[in-house]
Amino acid sequence: MANNNRFKKVMSSTDILVVAFGAMIGWGWVVSSGRWIQNAGTIGTVIGFFIGGVMIYFVGMTYAELTPAMPNVGGEHVFSHKAFGPTGSFICTWALILSYIGVVCFEAVSLPTIIQYIFPSFSQGYMYSVVGADVYATGVATSTIFTIGIIILNIMGIKAASIFQTILTGVIAAVGVILVVASAISGSLDNLQGQVIIGDGIGSIKNILSVAVVAPFFLFGFDVIPQVAEEINIPLKKIARILLFSIICAVTFYGLVVFAVGYAMNTEDIALAMGGSGLVTASAMEKVFNSTIMAKVLILGGLCGVITSWNSFVIGGSRAIFSMAESKMIPRRFTKLHPKYKTPTNALLLIGGLSSVAPFFGRTMLIWISDAASFACCLAYLMVALSFLVLRKKYPDMKRPYKVNHYRVVGVIASVLSGLMVALYLIPGSGATLTFEEIIIVGGWTLLGVFFYTMCKKRYGDKFGKIHYGELY
Structure with a gap:
């Protein structure tokens, strides 16, 4: 990995900010706000996201130091390798790839659902049902077409994907601002009655934590930045600041949107919307403007x-796969770069193929995939936080363009919080325990990882897991 010119350095400050922010702001703020408010209350949800955001920010600080210190493709793959060697690196990166692919599949399955809300007659060509979720030919076809488009765009280069990302992120930000401003004008504090914080005592704390524990799934995405470190063309120290700023932007966005919904709609309004389309955020937009058109906007x-x-995690996932293949932890065919655009073609095609398959399993898969991906993400974050502490001790003189103050405090808090999140998914009765189906997904992915680890270690021998760090660090 000594050659840092394999990828084109074309990403600007704006590019990496919108890639990270766009990754964190998906569909959840539209489809999940009502459920969060009913579970924890408006302020309870904001507190829950703040707690989740604090965890993410502490983890983000470890990323902020490590990314400019080791600016290679694969990010976490390199951090964990330098700290723990090939086995630790394999566990970290393999978990991260599951989280990336999980989000990509989540978005592929979500897309037809969203279009259905805009065009009610969209679902045509009933095929079959999966655990109560109907699968339609139009939905599968549309997801496939979008998948092909996103993969082609990414094969054509990171800059093209970044420009596309910037345009769409601008639309999201504009819509969010319109909702918040309109709610502030048309809403009322009276609407918060009965839904400030749901529950009393321990019950309220548990409800808030139920939001906090899922917040990382809706906030992870900043970790795409280290995946494309070799393609960023700005001072290394600036990368760290943008990474942390993207987390602040995402937490603020979710908090403002949730508060705007609670400020605009009372408990009866939210219950009615949940019993209808389920898109409470869209219903709030409709109410403050008294317009169904604005709901569709x-x-x-x-x-x-x-x-x-979808686009951001295709970018991140393909680079993570490339980095594992380059260090001979998975088949080498995934190291292939496009001769002109310098993009990991085979890795992109693999992710495209998996996201094309996902819609065939129906909407029930959304919950299973999101929880399994969130668990895997928290595990990867734990590995990075521990790597941060280990590297400070093992390599105190390593060049660090951005250096975190009070590193022990930051590293321990990041490790404890991410470790707690991992534990909550495994402890029965925690409110976030993985279901049987989710355990099957995680278990299957683990077995596949063991297969690749064993096969590649046997095939490549001493070359397995080798990374040449180069002269930068």
Whole structure:
């Protein structure tokens, strides 16, 4: 990995900010706000996202130091390798790839659902049902077409994908601002009665934590930045600041949107919307403008969020796969770069193929995939936080363009919080315990990882897991 010119350095400050922010702002702010408010209350949800945001920010600080210190493709793959060697690196990156692919599949399955809200007669050509979720030919075809488009765009180069990302992220931000401003003008504090914080005592804390524990799934995406470190063309220290700023932007966006919904709609309004389309955020937009057209405008913003998240995780996932293949942890064919655009072609095609298959399993897969991906993401974050602490001790003189103050405090808090999130998915009765189906997904992915680890270690011998760090660090 000593050659840092394999990828084109074309990404600007704006490019990496919108890639990270666009990854974190998907469809959840449209489809999940009502459920969060009913579970934890408006302020309870904001507090829950703040708690999740604090965890993400502490983890983000470890990323902020490590990314400019080791600016190679693969990011976490390199961090964990330098700290723990090939096995630790394999576990970290393999978990991260599951989280990326999980989000990509989540967005592929979400897309037809969103279009259905805009065009009620969209679903045609009933095929079959999966755990109560109907699968239609139009939905599968549309997801496939979008998948092909996103993969082609990414093969054509990171700059093209970044420009596309910037346009759509601008639409999301504009729609969000319109909702917040309109709610502030037309809403009322009276609407918060009965839905400030749901529950009393321990019950309220548990409800808030139920939001906090899912917040990382809706906030992860900043970690795409280290995946494309070799393609960024700005001072290394600036990368760290943009990474942390993207987290602040995402937490603020979710908090403002949730508060705007609660400020615009009372408990009866939210219950009615949940019993109807379920898109409470869109219903809030409709109420403050007294216009069904504005509800569709907000849903269109959510559609843009799906595509930006989809695009970002295709970028991140393909680079993570490339980095594992380059260090001979998975088959070498995934190291192939496009001769002109310098993009990891085979890795992109693999992710495209998986996201094309996902819509065939129906909407029930959304919950399973999101929880399995969130668990995998928290595990990867734990590995990075621990890598941060280990590298400070093992390599105190390593060049660090951005250096975190009080690193022990930051590293320990990041490790404890991300470790707690991992534990909550495994402890029965925590409110976030993985279901049987989700355990099957995680277990299957683990077995596939064991297969690749064993096969590649046998095939490549001493070359397995080798990374040449180069002269930068």
